[in-house]
Amino acid sequence: MFDLSGKRALVTGASGGIGRAIAEKLAEAGATVGLSGTRVNVLEEVANGISGDTHILPCNLSDKDSVDALIPSAVEAMGGLDILVNNAGITRDNIFMRMKDEEWDDVIAVNLTAAFRLSRAAVKVMMKQRYGRIIGITSVVGVTGNPGQGNYAASKAGLIGMSKAIAQEVASRNVTVNTIAPGFIASAMTDELNEKQRDSILATIPTGRLGTADEIAAGAVFLASDEASYVTGQTMHINGGMAMI
Amino acid sequence: MSDIADRVRKIVVEHLNVDADKVTEKASFIDDLGADSLDQVELVMAFEEEFSVEIPDDAAESIQTFGDAVSFLEKAVK
Numbered sequence: 001m002f003d004l005s006g007k008r009a010l011v012t013g014a015s016g017g018i019g020r021a022i023a024e025k026l027a028e029a030g031a032t033v034g035l036s037g038t039r040v041n042v043l044e045e046v047a048n049g050i051s052g053d054t055h056i057l058p059c060n061l062s063d064k065d066s067v068d069a070l071i072p073s074a075v076e077a078m079g080g081l082d083i084l085v086n087n088a089g090i091t092r093d094n095i096f097m098r099m100k101d102e103e104w105d106d107v108i109a110v111n112l113t114a115a116f117r118l119s120r121a122a123v124k125v126m127m128k129q130r131y132g133r134i135i136g137i138t139s140v141v142g143v144t145g146n147p148g149q150g151n152y153a154a155s156k157a158g159l160i161g162m163s164k165a166i167a168q169e170v171a172s173r174n175v176t177v178n179t180i181a182p183g184f185i186a187s188a189m190t191d192e193l194n195e196k197q198r199d200s201i202l203a204t205i206p207t208g209r210l211g212t213a214d215e216i217a218a219g220a221v222f223l224a225s226d227e228a229s230y231v232t233g234q235t236m237h238i239n240g241g242m243a244m245i
Numbered sequence: 246m247s248d249i250a251d252r253v254r255k256i257v258v259e260h261l262n263v264d265a266d267k268v269t270e271k272a273s274f275i276d277d278l279g280a281d282s283l284d285q286v287e288l289v290m291a292f293e294e295e296f297s298v299e300i301p302d303d304a305a306e307s308i309q310t311f312g313d314a315v316s317f318l319e320k321a322v323k
Contacts, residue, residue: 128290
C-alpha cells in the first residue's frame with residue numbers, strides 16, 4: 001500500500017521482536033534497510049529472512065563512540081539515510097525507592113541519550129536532502145506511567161518530548177518526527193507470563209488480546225511513507241485501547 | 246572581490262533567495278537577509294561542503310555576517 005522504493009532506513013534494535021518486524025515491513029514496502037543491534041548473529045538471521053537489500057550495522061548504544069559512528073556508517077553503506085527508527089530500548093525495573101543510580105543511568109543512556117545522538121546526526125543529513133522521517137518507538141508507559149518502571153517511563157516520556165521539539169525545528173525542511181507508543185505486545189517476555197498474570201493484563205485491554213509486532217510495524221510504515229508528510233510531532237498509540245489519549 | 250567572496254555570495258543568494266546586491270560585507274544573515282537559526286546552520290553546512298573545510302560549532306556561532314563568513318573561509322582555505 002505504501003511505497004518506500006528507493007528509501008534508505010536504519011532500524012536500531014533490529015534483533016528484537018518489534019525492531020525485526022519494523023525492518024521486515026519497511027523492506028517489504030521497498031526500502032533498503034540497515035539493521036542495527038548488538039547481536040550480529042541474530043541480525044544476520046533477520047537479514048536472511050528479508051528478500052530486499054539489507055546492511056548489518058552492529059552498534060552498542062550504551063557506548064558513545066559506537067553511537068556516533070552509526071549514522072555515518074549507515075550513510076556510507078546505503079548511500080544516504082531517509083528513515084531513522086529509534087527502536088532499541090532496555091528495561092531495568094525496580095521499585096522507585098530501591099532504584100539504583102546505575103539502573104536509572106543505563107536506561108536513560110540507551111533509550112534516550114542514544115536516540116538523541118542518532119537523531120542529531122540524522123537530522124543533519126535529512127535537512128540537507130530536504131527529506132526525512134524520524135520515528136521513535138516509545139511506550140504507553142511513557143504517557144501513563146507504570147509501577148516499577150520510573151526510569152523506563154522517564155526515558156519514554158523523554159523521547160516523546162524530544163521528538164516534538166525536533167519536529168518543530170525541522171518541519172519546514174520536509175523532515176517529520178513522530179513516535180509510536182505500543183501497548184502490550186506479544187513477545188518472548190509476555191510468553192513467560194502465567195495464566196493469572198495474562199488474564200489480569202488482558203482485563204485492561206478492551207480488544208481482549210495482546211498486540212503483535214506486525215501491528216506496530218504497520219504504523220511505522222505509514223509514518224515513514226510520503227503519505228504521512230502532514231503528520232509530525234505526533235504519538236501514534238497502538239495499544240488495543242488500553243489507554244485512550 | 247575575491248573568488249571566495251563570490252562563491253560565498255552565490256551560496257547565500259541561492260539559499261536565502263535574496264538579491265546579490267543586498268549581500269554586503271556587513272549584512273547580517275539573520276537581521277538583514279531574513280535567515281532563521283536553521284538557515285544559519287544550513288549556510289555553515291553549505292560553506293563546509295563548498296570549501297571542503299570543517300567549521301567547528303564555536304566558529305560557526307561567530308559567523309554572523311557575510312563579511313564574517315568570507316574572512317573565516319579566507320583563513321581556513323589555504
